[in-house]
Amino acid sequence: MSTTLLLLADGRFPAGGHAHSGGLEAAVTAGRVRDLDDLDAFLRGRLATAGVVAAAFAAAACGGGDVHTLEGELDARTPSPALRRASRAQGRALLRAGRTLWTLSTVERELHHPVALGVVAAAAGLTPREAALTAAYGTVTGPASAAVRLLGLDPYATHxxxxxxxxxxxxxxxxxxxxxxxxxxxxxxxxxxxEAHATWEVRLFAS
Structure with missing residues (x-):
């Protein structure tokens, strides 16, 4: 595994991921996630849905796919305006970090997070599979880290x-x-x- 892949997948990479719970904050508040067993089910479900889509789009963008086409395709797969906004907010932050470290192939300033991840991964010299792995990993580590803060779970057990x-x-x-x-x-x-989470006046995470 390359050091570059580890850098991009690191939760400390300044791409704003720490501000997003991947839907976990809303799930916790609704009482759907209360303990480690619930979290395990949530992470597996998220990986099998959002994770599969994010990985595929990251791989496609890293492999040279047209970002405008990928943006339209991902918009069609994201019916929630709140999730579209969250994805693009994370994409902006990631592109900003990527431009600081590498030379990107696109002048776009706003892309969905999986597409931005593929663009940045390509600039960093990663393969489409490595971009996909970073995306899949991120779909579970973000909510897992949020769970420690939201539920006070044991960080060792969570990891x-x-x-x-x-x-x-x-x-x-x-x-x-x-x-x-x-x-x-x-x-x-x-x-x-x-959509419900986006209406809250007080929340710990942006999504």
């Missing part, structure tokens, strides 16, 4: 959950890098909760 998902992340990345058709796995409840 043990993430470790048990390693093979699943690898499998998602492998499929994303080899399948030509972009997936459209949906998670309607995440869309509904995102």
């Amino acid at each position: 043990a959950l993430v470790a048990r998902l390693a093979a699943d992340c690898d499998a998602v990345a492998a499929r994303a890098a080899t399948v030509d058709d972009l997936p459209a796995c949906s998670a309607p409840l995440l869309d509904v909760m995102a």
Whole structure:
């Protein structure tokens, strides 16, 4: 595994990921995630839906796919305006960090996060599969870290959950890098909760 991949996947990379819970804050408030078992189910569900889509789009963008086409395709797969805003906010932050470290192939200032991730990964010299792996990994580590803050969970036990998902992340990345058709796995409840979350006056995370 390259050091560049580790850098891009590091939660301390200044791309704004720490400000987003991936829908977990709304799930916790609704009582759907209360403990480690609930978190495990949430992470697995998120990886199988949003994670699969993010990995595929990151791989496609890293492999030279047209960013405008990918943006339209991802818009069509993101019915929630709140999730579209959150994705582009993270994409802006990632592109800003990427431009500081590498020379990007696009002049776009705003892209969905998975597309921006693919663009930055390509500039960093990563492969589409590595871009996909970074995307898949990020879909579970963000909510896992948020769970420690929101629920006061044991960080060791929480990261043990993430470790048990390693093979699943690898499998998602492998499929994303080899399948030509972009997936459209949906998670309607995440869309509904995102819209509700966006109306809150007080919240710990942006999404």
